[in-house]
Amino acid sequence: MSETMAVRCPECGREHQYAAPAYPCACGTPVAPPLNRRAAPVCVTHRTWDEDWVTVRCGSCGRADQWPHPELGCSCGTVLRVPVTAAAQPSGAGGGDPAEPPVEAPAASRATFQPVTIRTARDAVTAVALYLRWLGYKDIRRADQRQPHGIGLAARGVLVQVHPLVQPAAPRDVECLWLTAMAESCDCVCFTLAGYTDDARDRADGLGVALFVLDLTGTPQPVNAAAVELVATGAGT
Incomplete structure (x- = not known):
């Protein structure tokens, strides 16, 4: 407790x-x-x-x-x-994070995801960051590149767009995310609260972009094959 x-x-x-x-x-x-x-x-x-x-x-x-x-x-x-006491740095630690164990890739090895209720755009970003960590991604941070809509997150090997708006994500949102990820040689994932237009889903399927919808409990739901595969495999090693 x-x-x-x-x-x-x-x-x-x-x-x-x-x-x-x-x-x-x-x-x-x-x-x-x-x-x-x-x-x-x-x-x-x-x-x-x-x-x-x-x-x-x-x-x-x-x-x-x-x-x-x-x-x-x-x-x-x-x-x-609220003030907190920061975690102590592990002895002998320099750059990087040598105290962290390897990422576990199989889905069966992960504990059940515990969502956070979404009331604000910040809650949506928090929910996505926690979900990315649950999938096995490391070094989650704000993305360097801004997207036309939404909030960008990045982690090792992936670029993420959080779309907390009331309008469904459009094909341009998917294409801009994919182009930015291609320039950085990484995968990309999109999360929205309002879902996607049919054209956006078709475009994502053609580009291999994983799409998730966030419900207000903070639980992401995969809505295309790329997202289902990501949930099954995790971030990998």
Whole structure:
């Protein structure tokens, strides 16, 4: 069970009892960021990728992964970033991440995916990042190249578009993602909340782009053969 601590809003003075959400490690153990009781919460006024994610180490297997930084919405409208204690760097670690075990490719070896409820565009990005990690991808980050619509993520060997808009993704969205991925010599995957037009699905099938639809529980559903194959095989080694 996640630890609970009192968090006081610096804007209105209200006090909240807060418990950090737990996420499943690759070994299946629920992992929650350790809360820092000595530090004060910070009001979120703008967002960056580095501040929105925090490194947390699993107490069972020792694996260190990045998870969404705990946040609390106060009733006054202020969003608070709850302080946490960062994971210690493994001894002898230099560049890279030598403490991480190899990625497990077979689908049967993965624990059941635990989704996060989607209420905002940021929730959709968080859900996709967690799903990519569940599939076995590493080094998940914001993509360097912007897409015409949606939010770009990247990991080792893959470029991802998260399309949190209310309109179905169009063929141009699929084509732009595929062209950018081809330039970087990597695979590409698209996630949307509103689905795809028939032309977009046909174009994706012709280009081999994996398509997923996100429901509001945060669970991605494959909608073409490339996506079904990705779920079955995972990210590979």
